[in-house]
Amino acid sequence: MNPRDWPEVLALARAVLDRCDWPALGEIYFHWGGEAFWAERRPGVAEHGEALARRLLRELPRGGASLWAGAGVAELPVLLAEVLLHGREVTAANLRARECEVLNAAIAAVAPGVAVRYLPADAREANRPRAFDHLGCISLFTDPETWPLLSDVAYGRIAPVQIDVGQFVAEREQARELAAGLFGRLRRPGWITTTAEEVGWFLEQAERAGAVVDAGEDLVATAVVGDPVGVLAVR
Numbered sequence: 157m158n159p160r161d162w163p164e165v166l167a168l169a170r171a172v173l174d175r176c177d178w179p180a181l182g183e184i185y186f187h188w189g190g191e192a193f194w195a196e197r198r199p200g201v202a203e204h205g206e207a208l209a210r211r212l213l214r215e216l217p218r219g220g221a222s223l224w225a226g227a228g229v230a231e232l233p234v235l236l237a238e239v240l241l242h243g244r245e246v247t248a249a250n251l252r253a254r255e256c257e258v259l260n261a262a263i264a265a266v267a268p269g270v271a272v273r274y275l276p277a278d279a280r281e282a283n284r285p286r287a288f289d290h291l292g293c294i295s296l297f298t299d300p301e302t303w304p305l306l307s308d309v310a311y312g313r314i315a316p317v318q319i320d321v322g323q324f325v326a327e328r329e330q331a332r333e334l335a336a337g338l339f340g341r342l343r344r345p346g347w348i349t350t351t352a353e354e355v356g357w358f359l360e361q362a363e364r365a366g367a368v369v370d371a372g373e374d375l376v377a378t379a380v381v382g383d384p385v386g387v388l389a390v391r
């Protein structure tokens with residue numbers, strides 16, 4: 157039987173997390189020393205996931221659909237809560253196929269009947285032609301592997317004098333294209349969940365589309381890097 161209340165869903169999220177292949181996830185996320193890193197952060201994944209899920213389900217309507225771009229371990233409790241407590245559909249896309257495999261194996265072992273699976277796909281293309289009333293995007297535009305320079309700039313890790321302007325412009329155009337592709341899949345009225353460091357990418361797209369954006373005041377921390385996450389209402 158599917159869990160139907162918060163304690164049951166959170167227990168399920170913990171059970172799935174317990175079943176994950178953590179040495180494999182350690183390698184995927186941190187290359188070396190990753191298992192130890194996760195050992196420290198794992199309790200936080202369930203905790204932060206709960207905080208984000210509670211925050212999000214206050215805003216999102218029942219029965220809609222979310223597109224999670226670059227979804228990983230951290231989003232797992234939220235995905236389960238959306239599906240099980242709010243009757244929503246989730247599409248969780250991640251370009252790291254191995255991470256999808258590890259997470260899907262844990263879900264299939266613990267909660268085979270629950271409609272949460274990670275797709276090894278570009279979020280811009282995942283589950284086309286479905287439109288979504290919610291877009292989730294956490295630590296995607298700040299990912300140092302995908303955008304080394306944008307990430308350094310977003311976190312203030314680089315001095316202006318050190319910026320390779322050509323590389324910066326190239327990364328910014330790619331990121332803009334990604335933001336445009338994701339924003340294009342959002343129905344209005346809709347919602348966007350993202351970090352303070354990434355919100356600018358979506359505000360630019362909203363302005364171009366003539367959309368009105370209201371930013372919620374309550375922020376919660378991401379599980380892995382601790383960046384503040386908030387929810388935008390877009391109409």
Ligand SMILES: C[S@@+](CC[C@H](N)C(=O)[O-])C[C@H]1O[C@@H](n2cnc3c(N)ncnc32)[C@H](O)[C@@H]1O
Binds near residue numbers: 277
């Ligand atoms: C830094 S990780 C963030 C993982 C997770 N959201 C978190 O907060 O821990 C960024 C992820 O975004 C994925 N990614 C980058 N571009 C993507 C795209 N166009 N579609 C789907 N996933 C993408 C990468 O493969 C990577 O797994």
